[in-house]
Amino acid sequence: MTNESGIESVLWDDWHVVAELARLEHAGRFETMLLGVPVTLEMDRASGRVGARSDGADIASVAVKYGFVWICLGRPARAIVEFDECLEPERLTATGGSVRVAVSGLRAVENFLDLGHLAFVHAGYLGEEPHTEIAPYAVDARPGGGIIATGCRVYQPKPSPVDSHGFDVDYVYAVLRPYIVVLYKANPVEKTRQDMIALLVQPVSEESCVAHILTCYLPHEIHPPTVRRFQQFIFGQDRPILENQLPKRLPLDPRAEISVRADGSSAAYRRWLGASGVRFGAIPASDAAAP
Amino acid sequence: MNRWYPVARSEELVPRHIAQTQLLGQEIALWRDDAGAVNAWENRCPHRGVRLSIGSNTGTDLRCRYHGFRFAAGSGRCNFIPAHPSQKPAGSMHAVVYAAVERYRYVCVSLDPRTDEPELPMPGNAAATSLRSIFVEAPAAAVVDQLSRGYRIDAATEAVLTGEDHFTLTAAAGSGERAQVVLFLLQPVTQTQTVIHALLCPAAAAADRLAVLRHHNAQMTMLRDAVERSCAAAKRRA
Numbered sequence: 001m002t003n004e005s006g007i008e009s010v011l012w013d014d015w016h017v018v019a020e021l022a023r024l025e026h027a028g029r030f031e032t033m034l035l036g037v038p039v040t041l042e043m044d045r046a047s048g049r050v051g052a053r054s055d056g057a058d059i060a061s062v063a064v065k066y067g068f069v070w071i072c073l074g075r076p077a078r079a080i081v082e083f084d085e086c087l088e089p090e091r092l093t094a095t096g097g098s099v100r101v102a103v104s105g106l107r108a109v110e111n112f113l114d115l116g117h118l119a120f121v122h123a124g125y126l127g128e129e130p131h132t133e134i135a136p137y138a139v140d141a142r143p144g145g146g147i148i149a150t151g152c153r154v155y156q157p158k159p160s161p162v163d164s165h166g167f168d169v170d171y172v173y174a175v176l177r178p179y180i181v182v183l184y185k186a187n188p189v190e191k192t193r194q195d196m197i198a199l200l201v202q203p204v205s206e207e208s209c210v211a212h213i214l215t216c217y218l219p220h221e222i223h224p225p226t227v228r229r230f231q232q233f234i235f236g237q238d239r240p241i242l243e244n245q246l247p248k249r250l251p252l253d254p255r256a257e258i259s260v261r262a263d264g265s266s267a268a269y270r271r272w273l274g275a276s277g278v279r280f281g282a283i284p285a286s287d288a289a290a291p
Numbered sequence: 292m293n294r295w296y297p298v299a300r301s302e303e304l305v306p307r308h309i310a311q312t313q314l315l316g317q318e319i320a321l322w323r324d325d326a327g328a329v330n331a332w333e334n335r336c337p338h339r340g341v342r343l344s345i346g347s348n349t350g351t352d353l354r355c356r357y358h359g360f361r362f363a364a365g366s367g368r369c370n371f372i373p374a375h376p377s378q379k380p381a382g383s384m385h386a387v388v389y390a391a392v393e394r395y396r397y398v399c400v401s402l403d404p405r406t407d408e409p410e411l412p413m414p415g416n417a418a419a420t421s422l423r424s425i426f427v428e429a430p431a432a433a434v435v436d437q438l439s440r441g442y443r444i445d446a447a448t449e450a451v452l453t454g455e456d457h458f459t460l461t462a463a464a465g466s467g468e469r470a471q472v473v474l475f476l477l478q479p480v481t482q483t484q485t486v487i488h489a490l491l492c493p494a495a496a497a498a499d500r501l502a503v504l505r506h507h508n509a510q511m512t513m514l515r516d517a518v519e520r521s522c523a524a525a526k527r528r529a
Contacts, residue, residue, distance in 0.1 A: 115374075116358045116373070116374040117357050117358050119359070119373065120356065120357065120358060120359045120373075121356075121357065129359075129373070132359065132373035132374060132376065133373070133374060133375065133376055134374040134375070240345070241341060241345075241356065241357050244341050244342040244345050244356075245339065245340045245341055245342075246318070246334075246335050246340050246341075246342065247340065251340075257337065257338060257339055257340055258337050258338055258381070258383055258384050259338075260338070260372055260374060260375060260380075260381075260384075261374075261375060262374035262375065
């Protein structure tokens, strides 16, 4: 289903992050782009009110949540995604930075879900040879849409900003919206509870995005600067890989790129995007089949 | 598709290196295995599309930077998937392999792997001097067009130009012991970009080598500038 913008409603009528609030507070005014539409953000310093305009007209749906500015260019068909962990007062909710990447945001989401790259792209931190084998894990549809991967386990030499020794880390991944993905990983101190890291991807154009990082850690020796330094270091390792993917849009045809068993979550994500009618940032399977 | 083009100089493919080039808009990863053979593959991992040229050359395999998949020299077949180390990779998991040979210290590639061995027009078996390879922001046809107008083979001599085909030209001058030939081999990088590879036969004498290289460097620089000027002018008129 599309509208006057030509962009599918599943994206047009949803909320997307367009800036980290702290950045707008600092700049006062901020130019960005969402779904190919130029957007100007402004903050009234006296009242702290945030406004957004596009092409001279005010954007009606603007909100501030989890330290980010969110907008919806169409008519919001649903609320901003909920992260219940951020409501637990003892936890530290911190932004992990915003990184511009010259690739489709769907590729960035898929990379976030990916287990097999950890030992190579994040060697010495989130994985390490010879611990490269990916054990089977479960992938299911989420009741509210999206997918969830459970029972993921990887050996990690330095799983978090404060760890100095490695261990087997249990993960759960969930794709909540086409451009929003979250992971829960066992906390190194309270191993039965989980830290949360979300990637809120701003689809700038079909072939570029800004990846905004939101973290919600249990309060064990963790501080916002440490979180940001670690997250930006890790994402800095992913970025050159993402920017070397060809094509830049994510192909949804399963024949376009060959998957292995470890890619269960990636394959399910691509199928779900296709079934949801997501086209922006994707190469739909029907296009790939055409001569 | 079914023909050979020069894409690099042999000495660019040093051991354990992966070079990147482009032919007819197709990105190619070029690498030499430890047995000395040249591999020319589509610059894209079949698994998740990452450029193979940012991976590593192990001497027998090319290892993808993203997930460590290994692809065997020669066949391009995946022979190891680190996520499933005890499993034999599916036959469909392979790099797209192009035909590659070396001639006159140039790497020549055909995008069609069934292409017959190349026959390049070389006068005799004399040793040649590789001249500068020069990048031109113009289609190959425009380069051929400009070259056909003349080329000074040395300070005093205009060469006679013969087009072998749309991508190969020879410039000849003199006869007998004084005969000189420059062979121009064009690499159509994209529809609007070309690399001119060129070699001089017979090879320049050691004492003259620097002066000869400088002469051809200056000639080819003028050639490039002229082609780019006329293409820019044609674009303004359009």
